[in-house]
Every structure is written in structure tokens, then in C-alpha cells.
Amino acid sequence: MGDENKELEETVGQILEKYRHDKGMLVSVLQDIQAKYRYLPKEALKQVCQGLLVPLSQVYSVATFFKAFSLLPRGRHLINVCLGTACHVRGTDKVLEKIERELGINAGSTTKDLKFTLETVNCVGACALGPIVKVDEEYHGEMSTDKVVSVLKSYT
Amino acid sequence: MKKNKMVTLTIDSRKLQAEEGLMILDVARDNNIYIPSLCTNEAVEPYGACRLCLVEITTARGRERLVTSCLYPVEEGLTVKTNSERIASVRKVLIQLLMARCPDSEVIQDLAKRLGVETTPFPLEDKNKNKKCILCALCARVCQEVVGVSAISLVNRGVNRQLATPFFEPSEACIGCGSCVYVCPTHAIAMEDTGDKREVRWPHSQMEFKLRKCKVCGSYWIPERQIEHIAQVSGTSPDDYDVCFSCRE
Incomplete structure (x- = not known):
């Protein structure tokens, strides 16, 4: 479990880096995470909120707004x-x-x-x-x- | 501060002078002209969610349309009607939809009565589905713009839209200040202090807070987390808040 979390943290970190921690790229960041994990893990959303300095409530609002995002693990x-x-x-x-x-x-x-x-x-x-x-x-x-x-x- | 330019406009056949940049709703209220609205509050930017403040305007060039008065800045030569037949019929449907959405809300019932609407033709929602929330997001806007913690927001979309904390769980950001409770136009958020505990109940999530006791009078007066927040923002010590407001005077 620990390794998985670390890997997730690193991947999300790279995605945040790719978009230079730009607030305006929130949807793109979430899309990249969704593409990689087929859903948006809670831990990832928390990391995004810290990485982009956007309130968690706003990240959650966006993540639940678009149908393309899922908060539950999805099948292969x-x-x-x-x-x-x-x-x-x-x-x-x-x-x-x-x-x-x-x-x-x-x-x-x-x-x-x-x-x-x-x-x-x-x-x-x-x-x-x-x-x-x-x-x-x-x-x-x-x-x-x-x-x-x-x-x-x-x-x- | 430089004074803004003044414009002349007509609201309900009254010629008025108003500062450029103000919204129609503000000018009307300053002049004691009633326009109903639920989602406005002077503490936050206008948002246009409840739509009840719709008015009929005719611009100086003769263009007619309906606009939300809370979001429409006054302009030279504007003619505004706040209570035409067209407005009345649109408002009637709006309030009827709200009545069906929140059958439990006294505020909406009272407003409907004031607008001369008794019943709604729309099927009533289950009282427990929306509670008394009309999704105006005034609470979320105050939490963001005034308190500055953004603990709550609107989540999901369309018919599933709700006001909640992230993941419907207790929020790490919330300081339990109760501003959302205070501004909610339909009293959809409840707050209760019992002993050293404060409970805040939003329509779809809730939280508990520990309150601090006043060293002088012994009453519990403020959540610990609010003290932490104020201390952090103001750069004061959390110990400065051991005595409540009333005992400090």
C-alpha cells in the first residue's frame, strides 16, 4: 500500500510540474490523472489542491461536475x-x-x-x-x- | 477617492440619478423600490442564481429585454420596469418552482404570498431531498470571499447538484464560524451550540467543533478552529482569545 501511495504522489507531482502548478490548468491536471488511473483518487485530489493552491472544495466541485471524471475506481x-x-x-x-x-x-x-x-x-x-x-x-x-x-x- | 460619473435612469417611471457601476438592484433598493431576491448579499459579489430579481429594461437605443437586476449595471437613459405583467408572470413561475423544490421553506412560502402566489402546479419534491436549499451558493461565496477558507461548494451537476463539504466529509478547512448559517436566505443550514460543542448542519453534510470557554464568565463562545484561523491571519497569539467579547469590555 505504501509503495502505491508513493507512486501516486510522484505521478501527480509530475503532472503538476508539467502544468507548472498553474491554477488555470486544473481541468487538464485532473484529465491527466483520470487518464493514468481511470479515476481520481481522493489522495490525488488533495495533492492537486495543495499543488495548485486551489481550495479542496473547488477541486471537488470541478471533479464532480464533469462526467469525464470519476471518483470511484473504474474497470480496465x-x-x-x-x-x-x-x-x-x-x-x-x-x-x-x-x-x-x-x-x-x-x-x-x-x-x-x-x-x-x-x-x-x-x-x-x-x-x-x-x-x-x-x-x-x-x-x-x-x-x-x-x-x-x-x-x-x-x-x- | 474619485467620484464615479453619474447617470440618469428611470425605474418604475421615477427619474433617478445613480453612480455609474452600480447595479440596478442596488439603485432600486437605495430608492425604496422593492425587487424580490434571495441570493444577493452586500458582502459578496452579485451572482444571479435565484433569478427572482428579474426586471424588464429598455435601453437608450430602444432595445427591450429581461435581465437580472443584481447583475446589470445602470446606464444612461435606461428605463426599468420592476413590476410589469411580463415580469409578474415570469416571477410567478420562478417562485412556484422554488415552492416545489423546497416545500418546507417558510421563507419561500412568505415570499410567494408577498408576490401573490398561493399554490404551485409543479410536483412537490420530497422534503428531505433538497431540505431548504435553493442552491444559490451564497454560503459558499461568503465562505470564499469573506471568510476566505472555501470549506463548502456546490458539487455534482444538474438535478444532482448539492451544497456540501468535499467528499461529504468533515472539512479540514471549515473553522465553524457560522457565516454560512447567518447568510443562508432560506435557513437551510443549522447551527447549534450545546455545552462545549458546536454542530453545523448543511443540507447534505455536517460537522462538529470544540468551543473554547471564556476564562471570565465561563461561557463557551468560539470554536477552537476559528481561533486558530484568526490567530494565523492576524498574527496574534491563540491565547489572546481566552476571554469572550462581552467580558473584554
């Missing part, structure tokens, strides 16, 4: 199930239900082993391929409940 893979109109009429709700059952979590949460985070989106802009399930940057088109298991299995 992000699953986005499209709930747009085109996907909806082709039965994306069944697909979502199947994924939820397979992973044992509800949309919006993360599996215990931190492998997957499941979220829904309202359109990924590829309606011709619906129903679409986007895993990280990969698009799985024409999804069906039968395909769910094999798609999930292809990620480690």
Missing part, C-alpha cells in the same frame, strides 16, 4: 451500450440486460475485479450498425444476446 475496459433510437428499436435493451446479468452489475457501475465498467450512451453515431456495444475504442455492431458472452470473453 469501458463498455458503452448504445441506447439511441435506432439501437433501441433493434432490441438493445435485451443486450444491455444480458450484459448486466453476465457481469452481475447494473449499468453505471464497475465489476468487483475492476475488469469492466458498464455504461449507457444515447448514440454513438453509427446507427446503421445497431444495436451497438462499444468496448474501449472498439465497436461491436449488430449485437445480439447470443454474441454478448463471446465479446466479453475477448477482453482480458
